[in-house]
Amino acid sequence: MIRPFALSFPGRLHIAVLSVLLPLLASTAVRAEEPEWRTATTLGGEPHYAADFAHFDYVNPDAPKGGEARFGVEGNFDSTNLFLGTKGTPATSVASAYESLFTASLDELDISATYPLLADAMRYPSDFAWAEYRLDPKARWQDGEPVTVDDVIWSFDTLKEIYPLFGSYYSHVTKAEATDDRVVRFTFDAPGNRELPHILGQLYVLPKHWWQGKDASGKQRNIRETTLEPPLGSGPYKVTAVDPGRRVTLVRDPDYWGAKLPVSIGSNNFDRLIYDYYVDPTVLMEAFKADKYDFRAERSAKMWATGYDFPAKNEGKVVTMTFPRNASGVMQALVPNLRLAKYQDARVRRALNLAFDYETLKRTVFFNLYDRIDSFYFGTELAAKNLPSPGELSLLEPLRDKLPPAVFTTPYANPVGGTPEAVRENLQQAVALFAEAGWTIRDGKMRNAKGEPFRIEYLTFSSLDERYISPFAKALGRIGIDLDLRLVDDAQYLNRTRSFDFDMTVDVWGQSLSPGNEQREMWGSKAADLPGSRNTAGIKNPAVDALIEKVIYAENREALVTATRALDRVLLAGNYVIPLFYSKNSFYAYWKRFGHPEALPKYSVGFPDVWWYDPAVASAAGLSR
Known part of the structure; x- marks a missing residue:
């Protein structure tokens, strides 16, 4: 199981009679079963969070909103279309604009448990022959249009066609279709694959009406081609500016439809996310030392051992931390x-x-x-x-x-x-x-x-x-x-x-x-x-x-x-x-401007998701911005 941009317990129902009769009776039997709707899906055991949970345990539900988080990215980009597996160099930093049907917590075994996001419930029969997801009626695109079952079906069909990862990942899902105006059913080519109902919740849903429309210049959009237009999503952040190959800026959407969902409380605390791109890794490090961006994941052992002896680190303005890779x-x-x-x-x-x-x-x-x-x-x-x-x-x-x-x-x-x-x-x-x-x-x-x-x-x-x-x-x-x-x-x-x-x-x-x-x-x-x-x-x-x-x-x-x-x-x-x-540990460095929950989630350092800008911390470090 994976989460794209970013990564099961499958099984088979062994019932001889059902195996013989399935081609004739599957539709009748499945509909007669009417499985229960679930507000969590898990690949083993019980989900940690009950149906009525208020927020994830690892967040600060009262985290302040404001400020910005700046990132340095090695490389460049020539497209804001993330979903072309064989074309262009995508700016993966735009991923915060998109959402999936369900989403994972960061304190359960990997991504084995997921919870409602664009969909408010899901269900599947005991033989795992299909799965249904029911859309949240409140779900909206960033232009105010509702997220529809048609969007889900179009996203599924299109991504399977144009993106090899999705084509392989969902190769045993034969069809996506509407069963009513809020429910989409995914049908599988055979029963018994216990993972399929779960991983369909990871499907990124894209706005069909936007991709089939025209841009500001009147040009027809094409999801099968590269583009540098800021994309439309349903997520908490809007892409507001794209400087080709150099910078992507996202701004927190004040009208974000899912702000009060349990999976969102205490998250998405920054007003702005800024991603600056650097072709040379040495220049990237020098930019961090010069306070050009805030948070750095270090992947060079030599740099970690020898590269952090600089004035801001010695003065306590830069913090280094080691975090175990548990996930x-x-x-x-x-x-x-x-x-x-x-x-x-x-x-x-x-x-x-x-x-x-x-x-x-x-x-x-x-x-x-x-x-x-x-x-x-x-x-x-x-x-x-x-x-x-x-x-x-x-x-x-x-x-x-x-x-x-x-x-x-x-x-x-x-x-x-x-x-x-x-x-x-x-x-x-x-x-x-x-x-x-x-x-x-x-x-x-x-x-x-x-x-x-x-x-x-x-x-x-x-x-x-x-x-x-x-x-x-x-x-x-x-x-x-x-x-x-x-x-x-x-x-x-x-x-x-x-x-x-x-x-x-x-x-x-x-x-x-x-x-x-x-x-x-x-x-x-x-x-x-x-x-x-x-x-x-x-x-x-x-x-x-x-x-x-x-x-x-x-x-x-x-x-x-x-x-x-x-x-x-x-x-x-x-x-x-x-x-x-x-390394069995991850190494991070950041400028001392931020607060975070006392106990970070077990499987992620959680930046920027559950951190926040803290002006008092920044001021005490002489880093007000």
């Missing part, structure tokens, strides 16, 4: 493009991993702040450990002929370097694996039988990658492989990676604690050739496909964990990527 797992990795012949042999991919000396990087570059990733679900209970459990074996045994023997005999482990002796031994093993795959060193270069050299172009948009790519390139050079770093702008990077026009790149897959339908788009064979999909590596493995289905249709938490661990084990054994590094 999700991750795989961050170097990604060889398996669509290219030279990477299709798993021995080659493992050899490249052997040349990556993480332990030296950890000590010399990362200040011991990061850990090496050893799971596609790193940092969660979903990660495979040791040898397969009996439950995992029951899933893996039927696939044995499609799996490497190591899945059953050898737990995955990254190579370990850190000393000259270990590095030398790893490179010797790498050369041996290349030889097994038909590559040998001749004239100082790693060559195949045709004499063609093994070369790597590493594609990136961030100069920060050089900190670990340069040592990797040096190590590969010792075994006759040239690695060239190709630094391009955001737009070119997105266009090339969306069309899989790369040799090697880096990617990050955030994982929820309840994986489900999105796994098809990340690792499934069908997604490997779908432009814009998250299957960046190009994985095509029938065993992986089969295990993804086990994850999606797991009937309870125990079965979900077992199936995900089995999937993780198979993905790791394929050596599809070269795992990088991650």
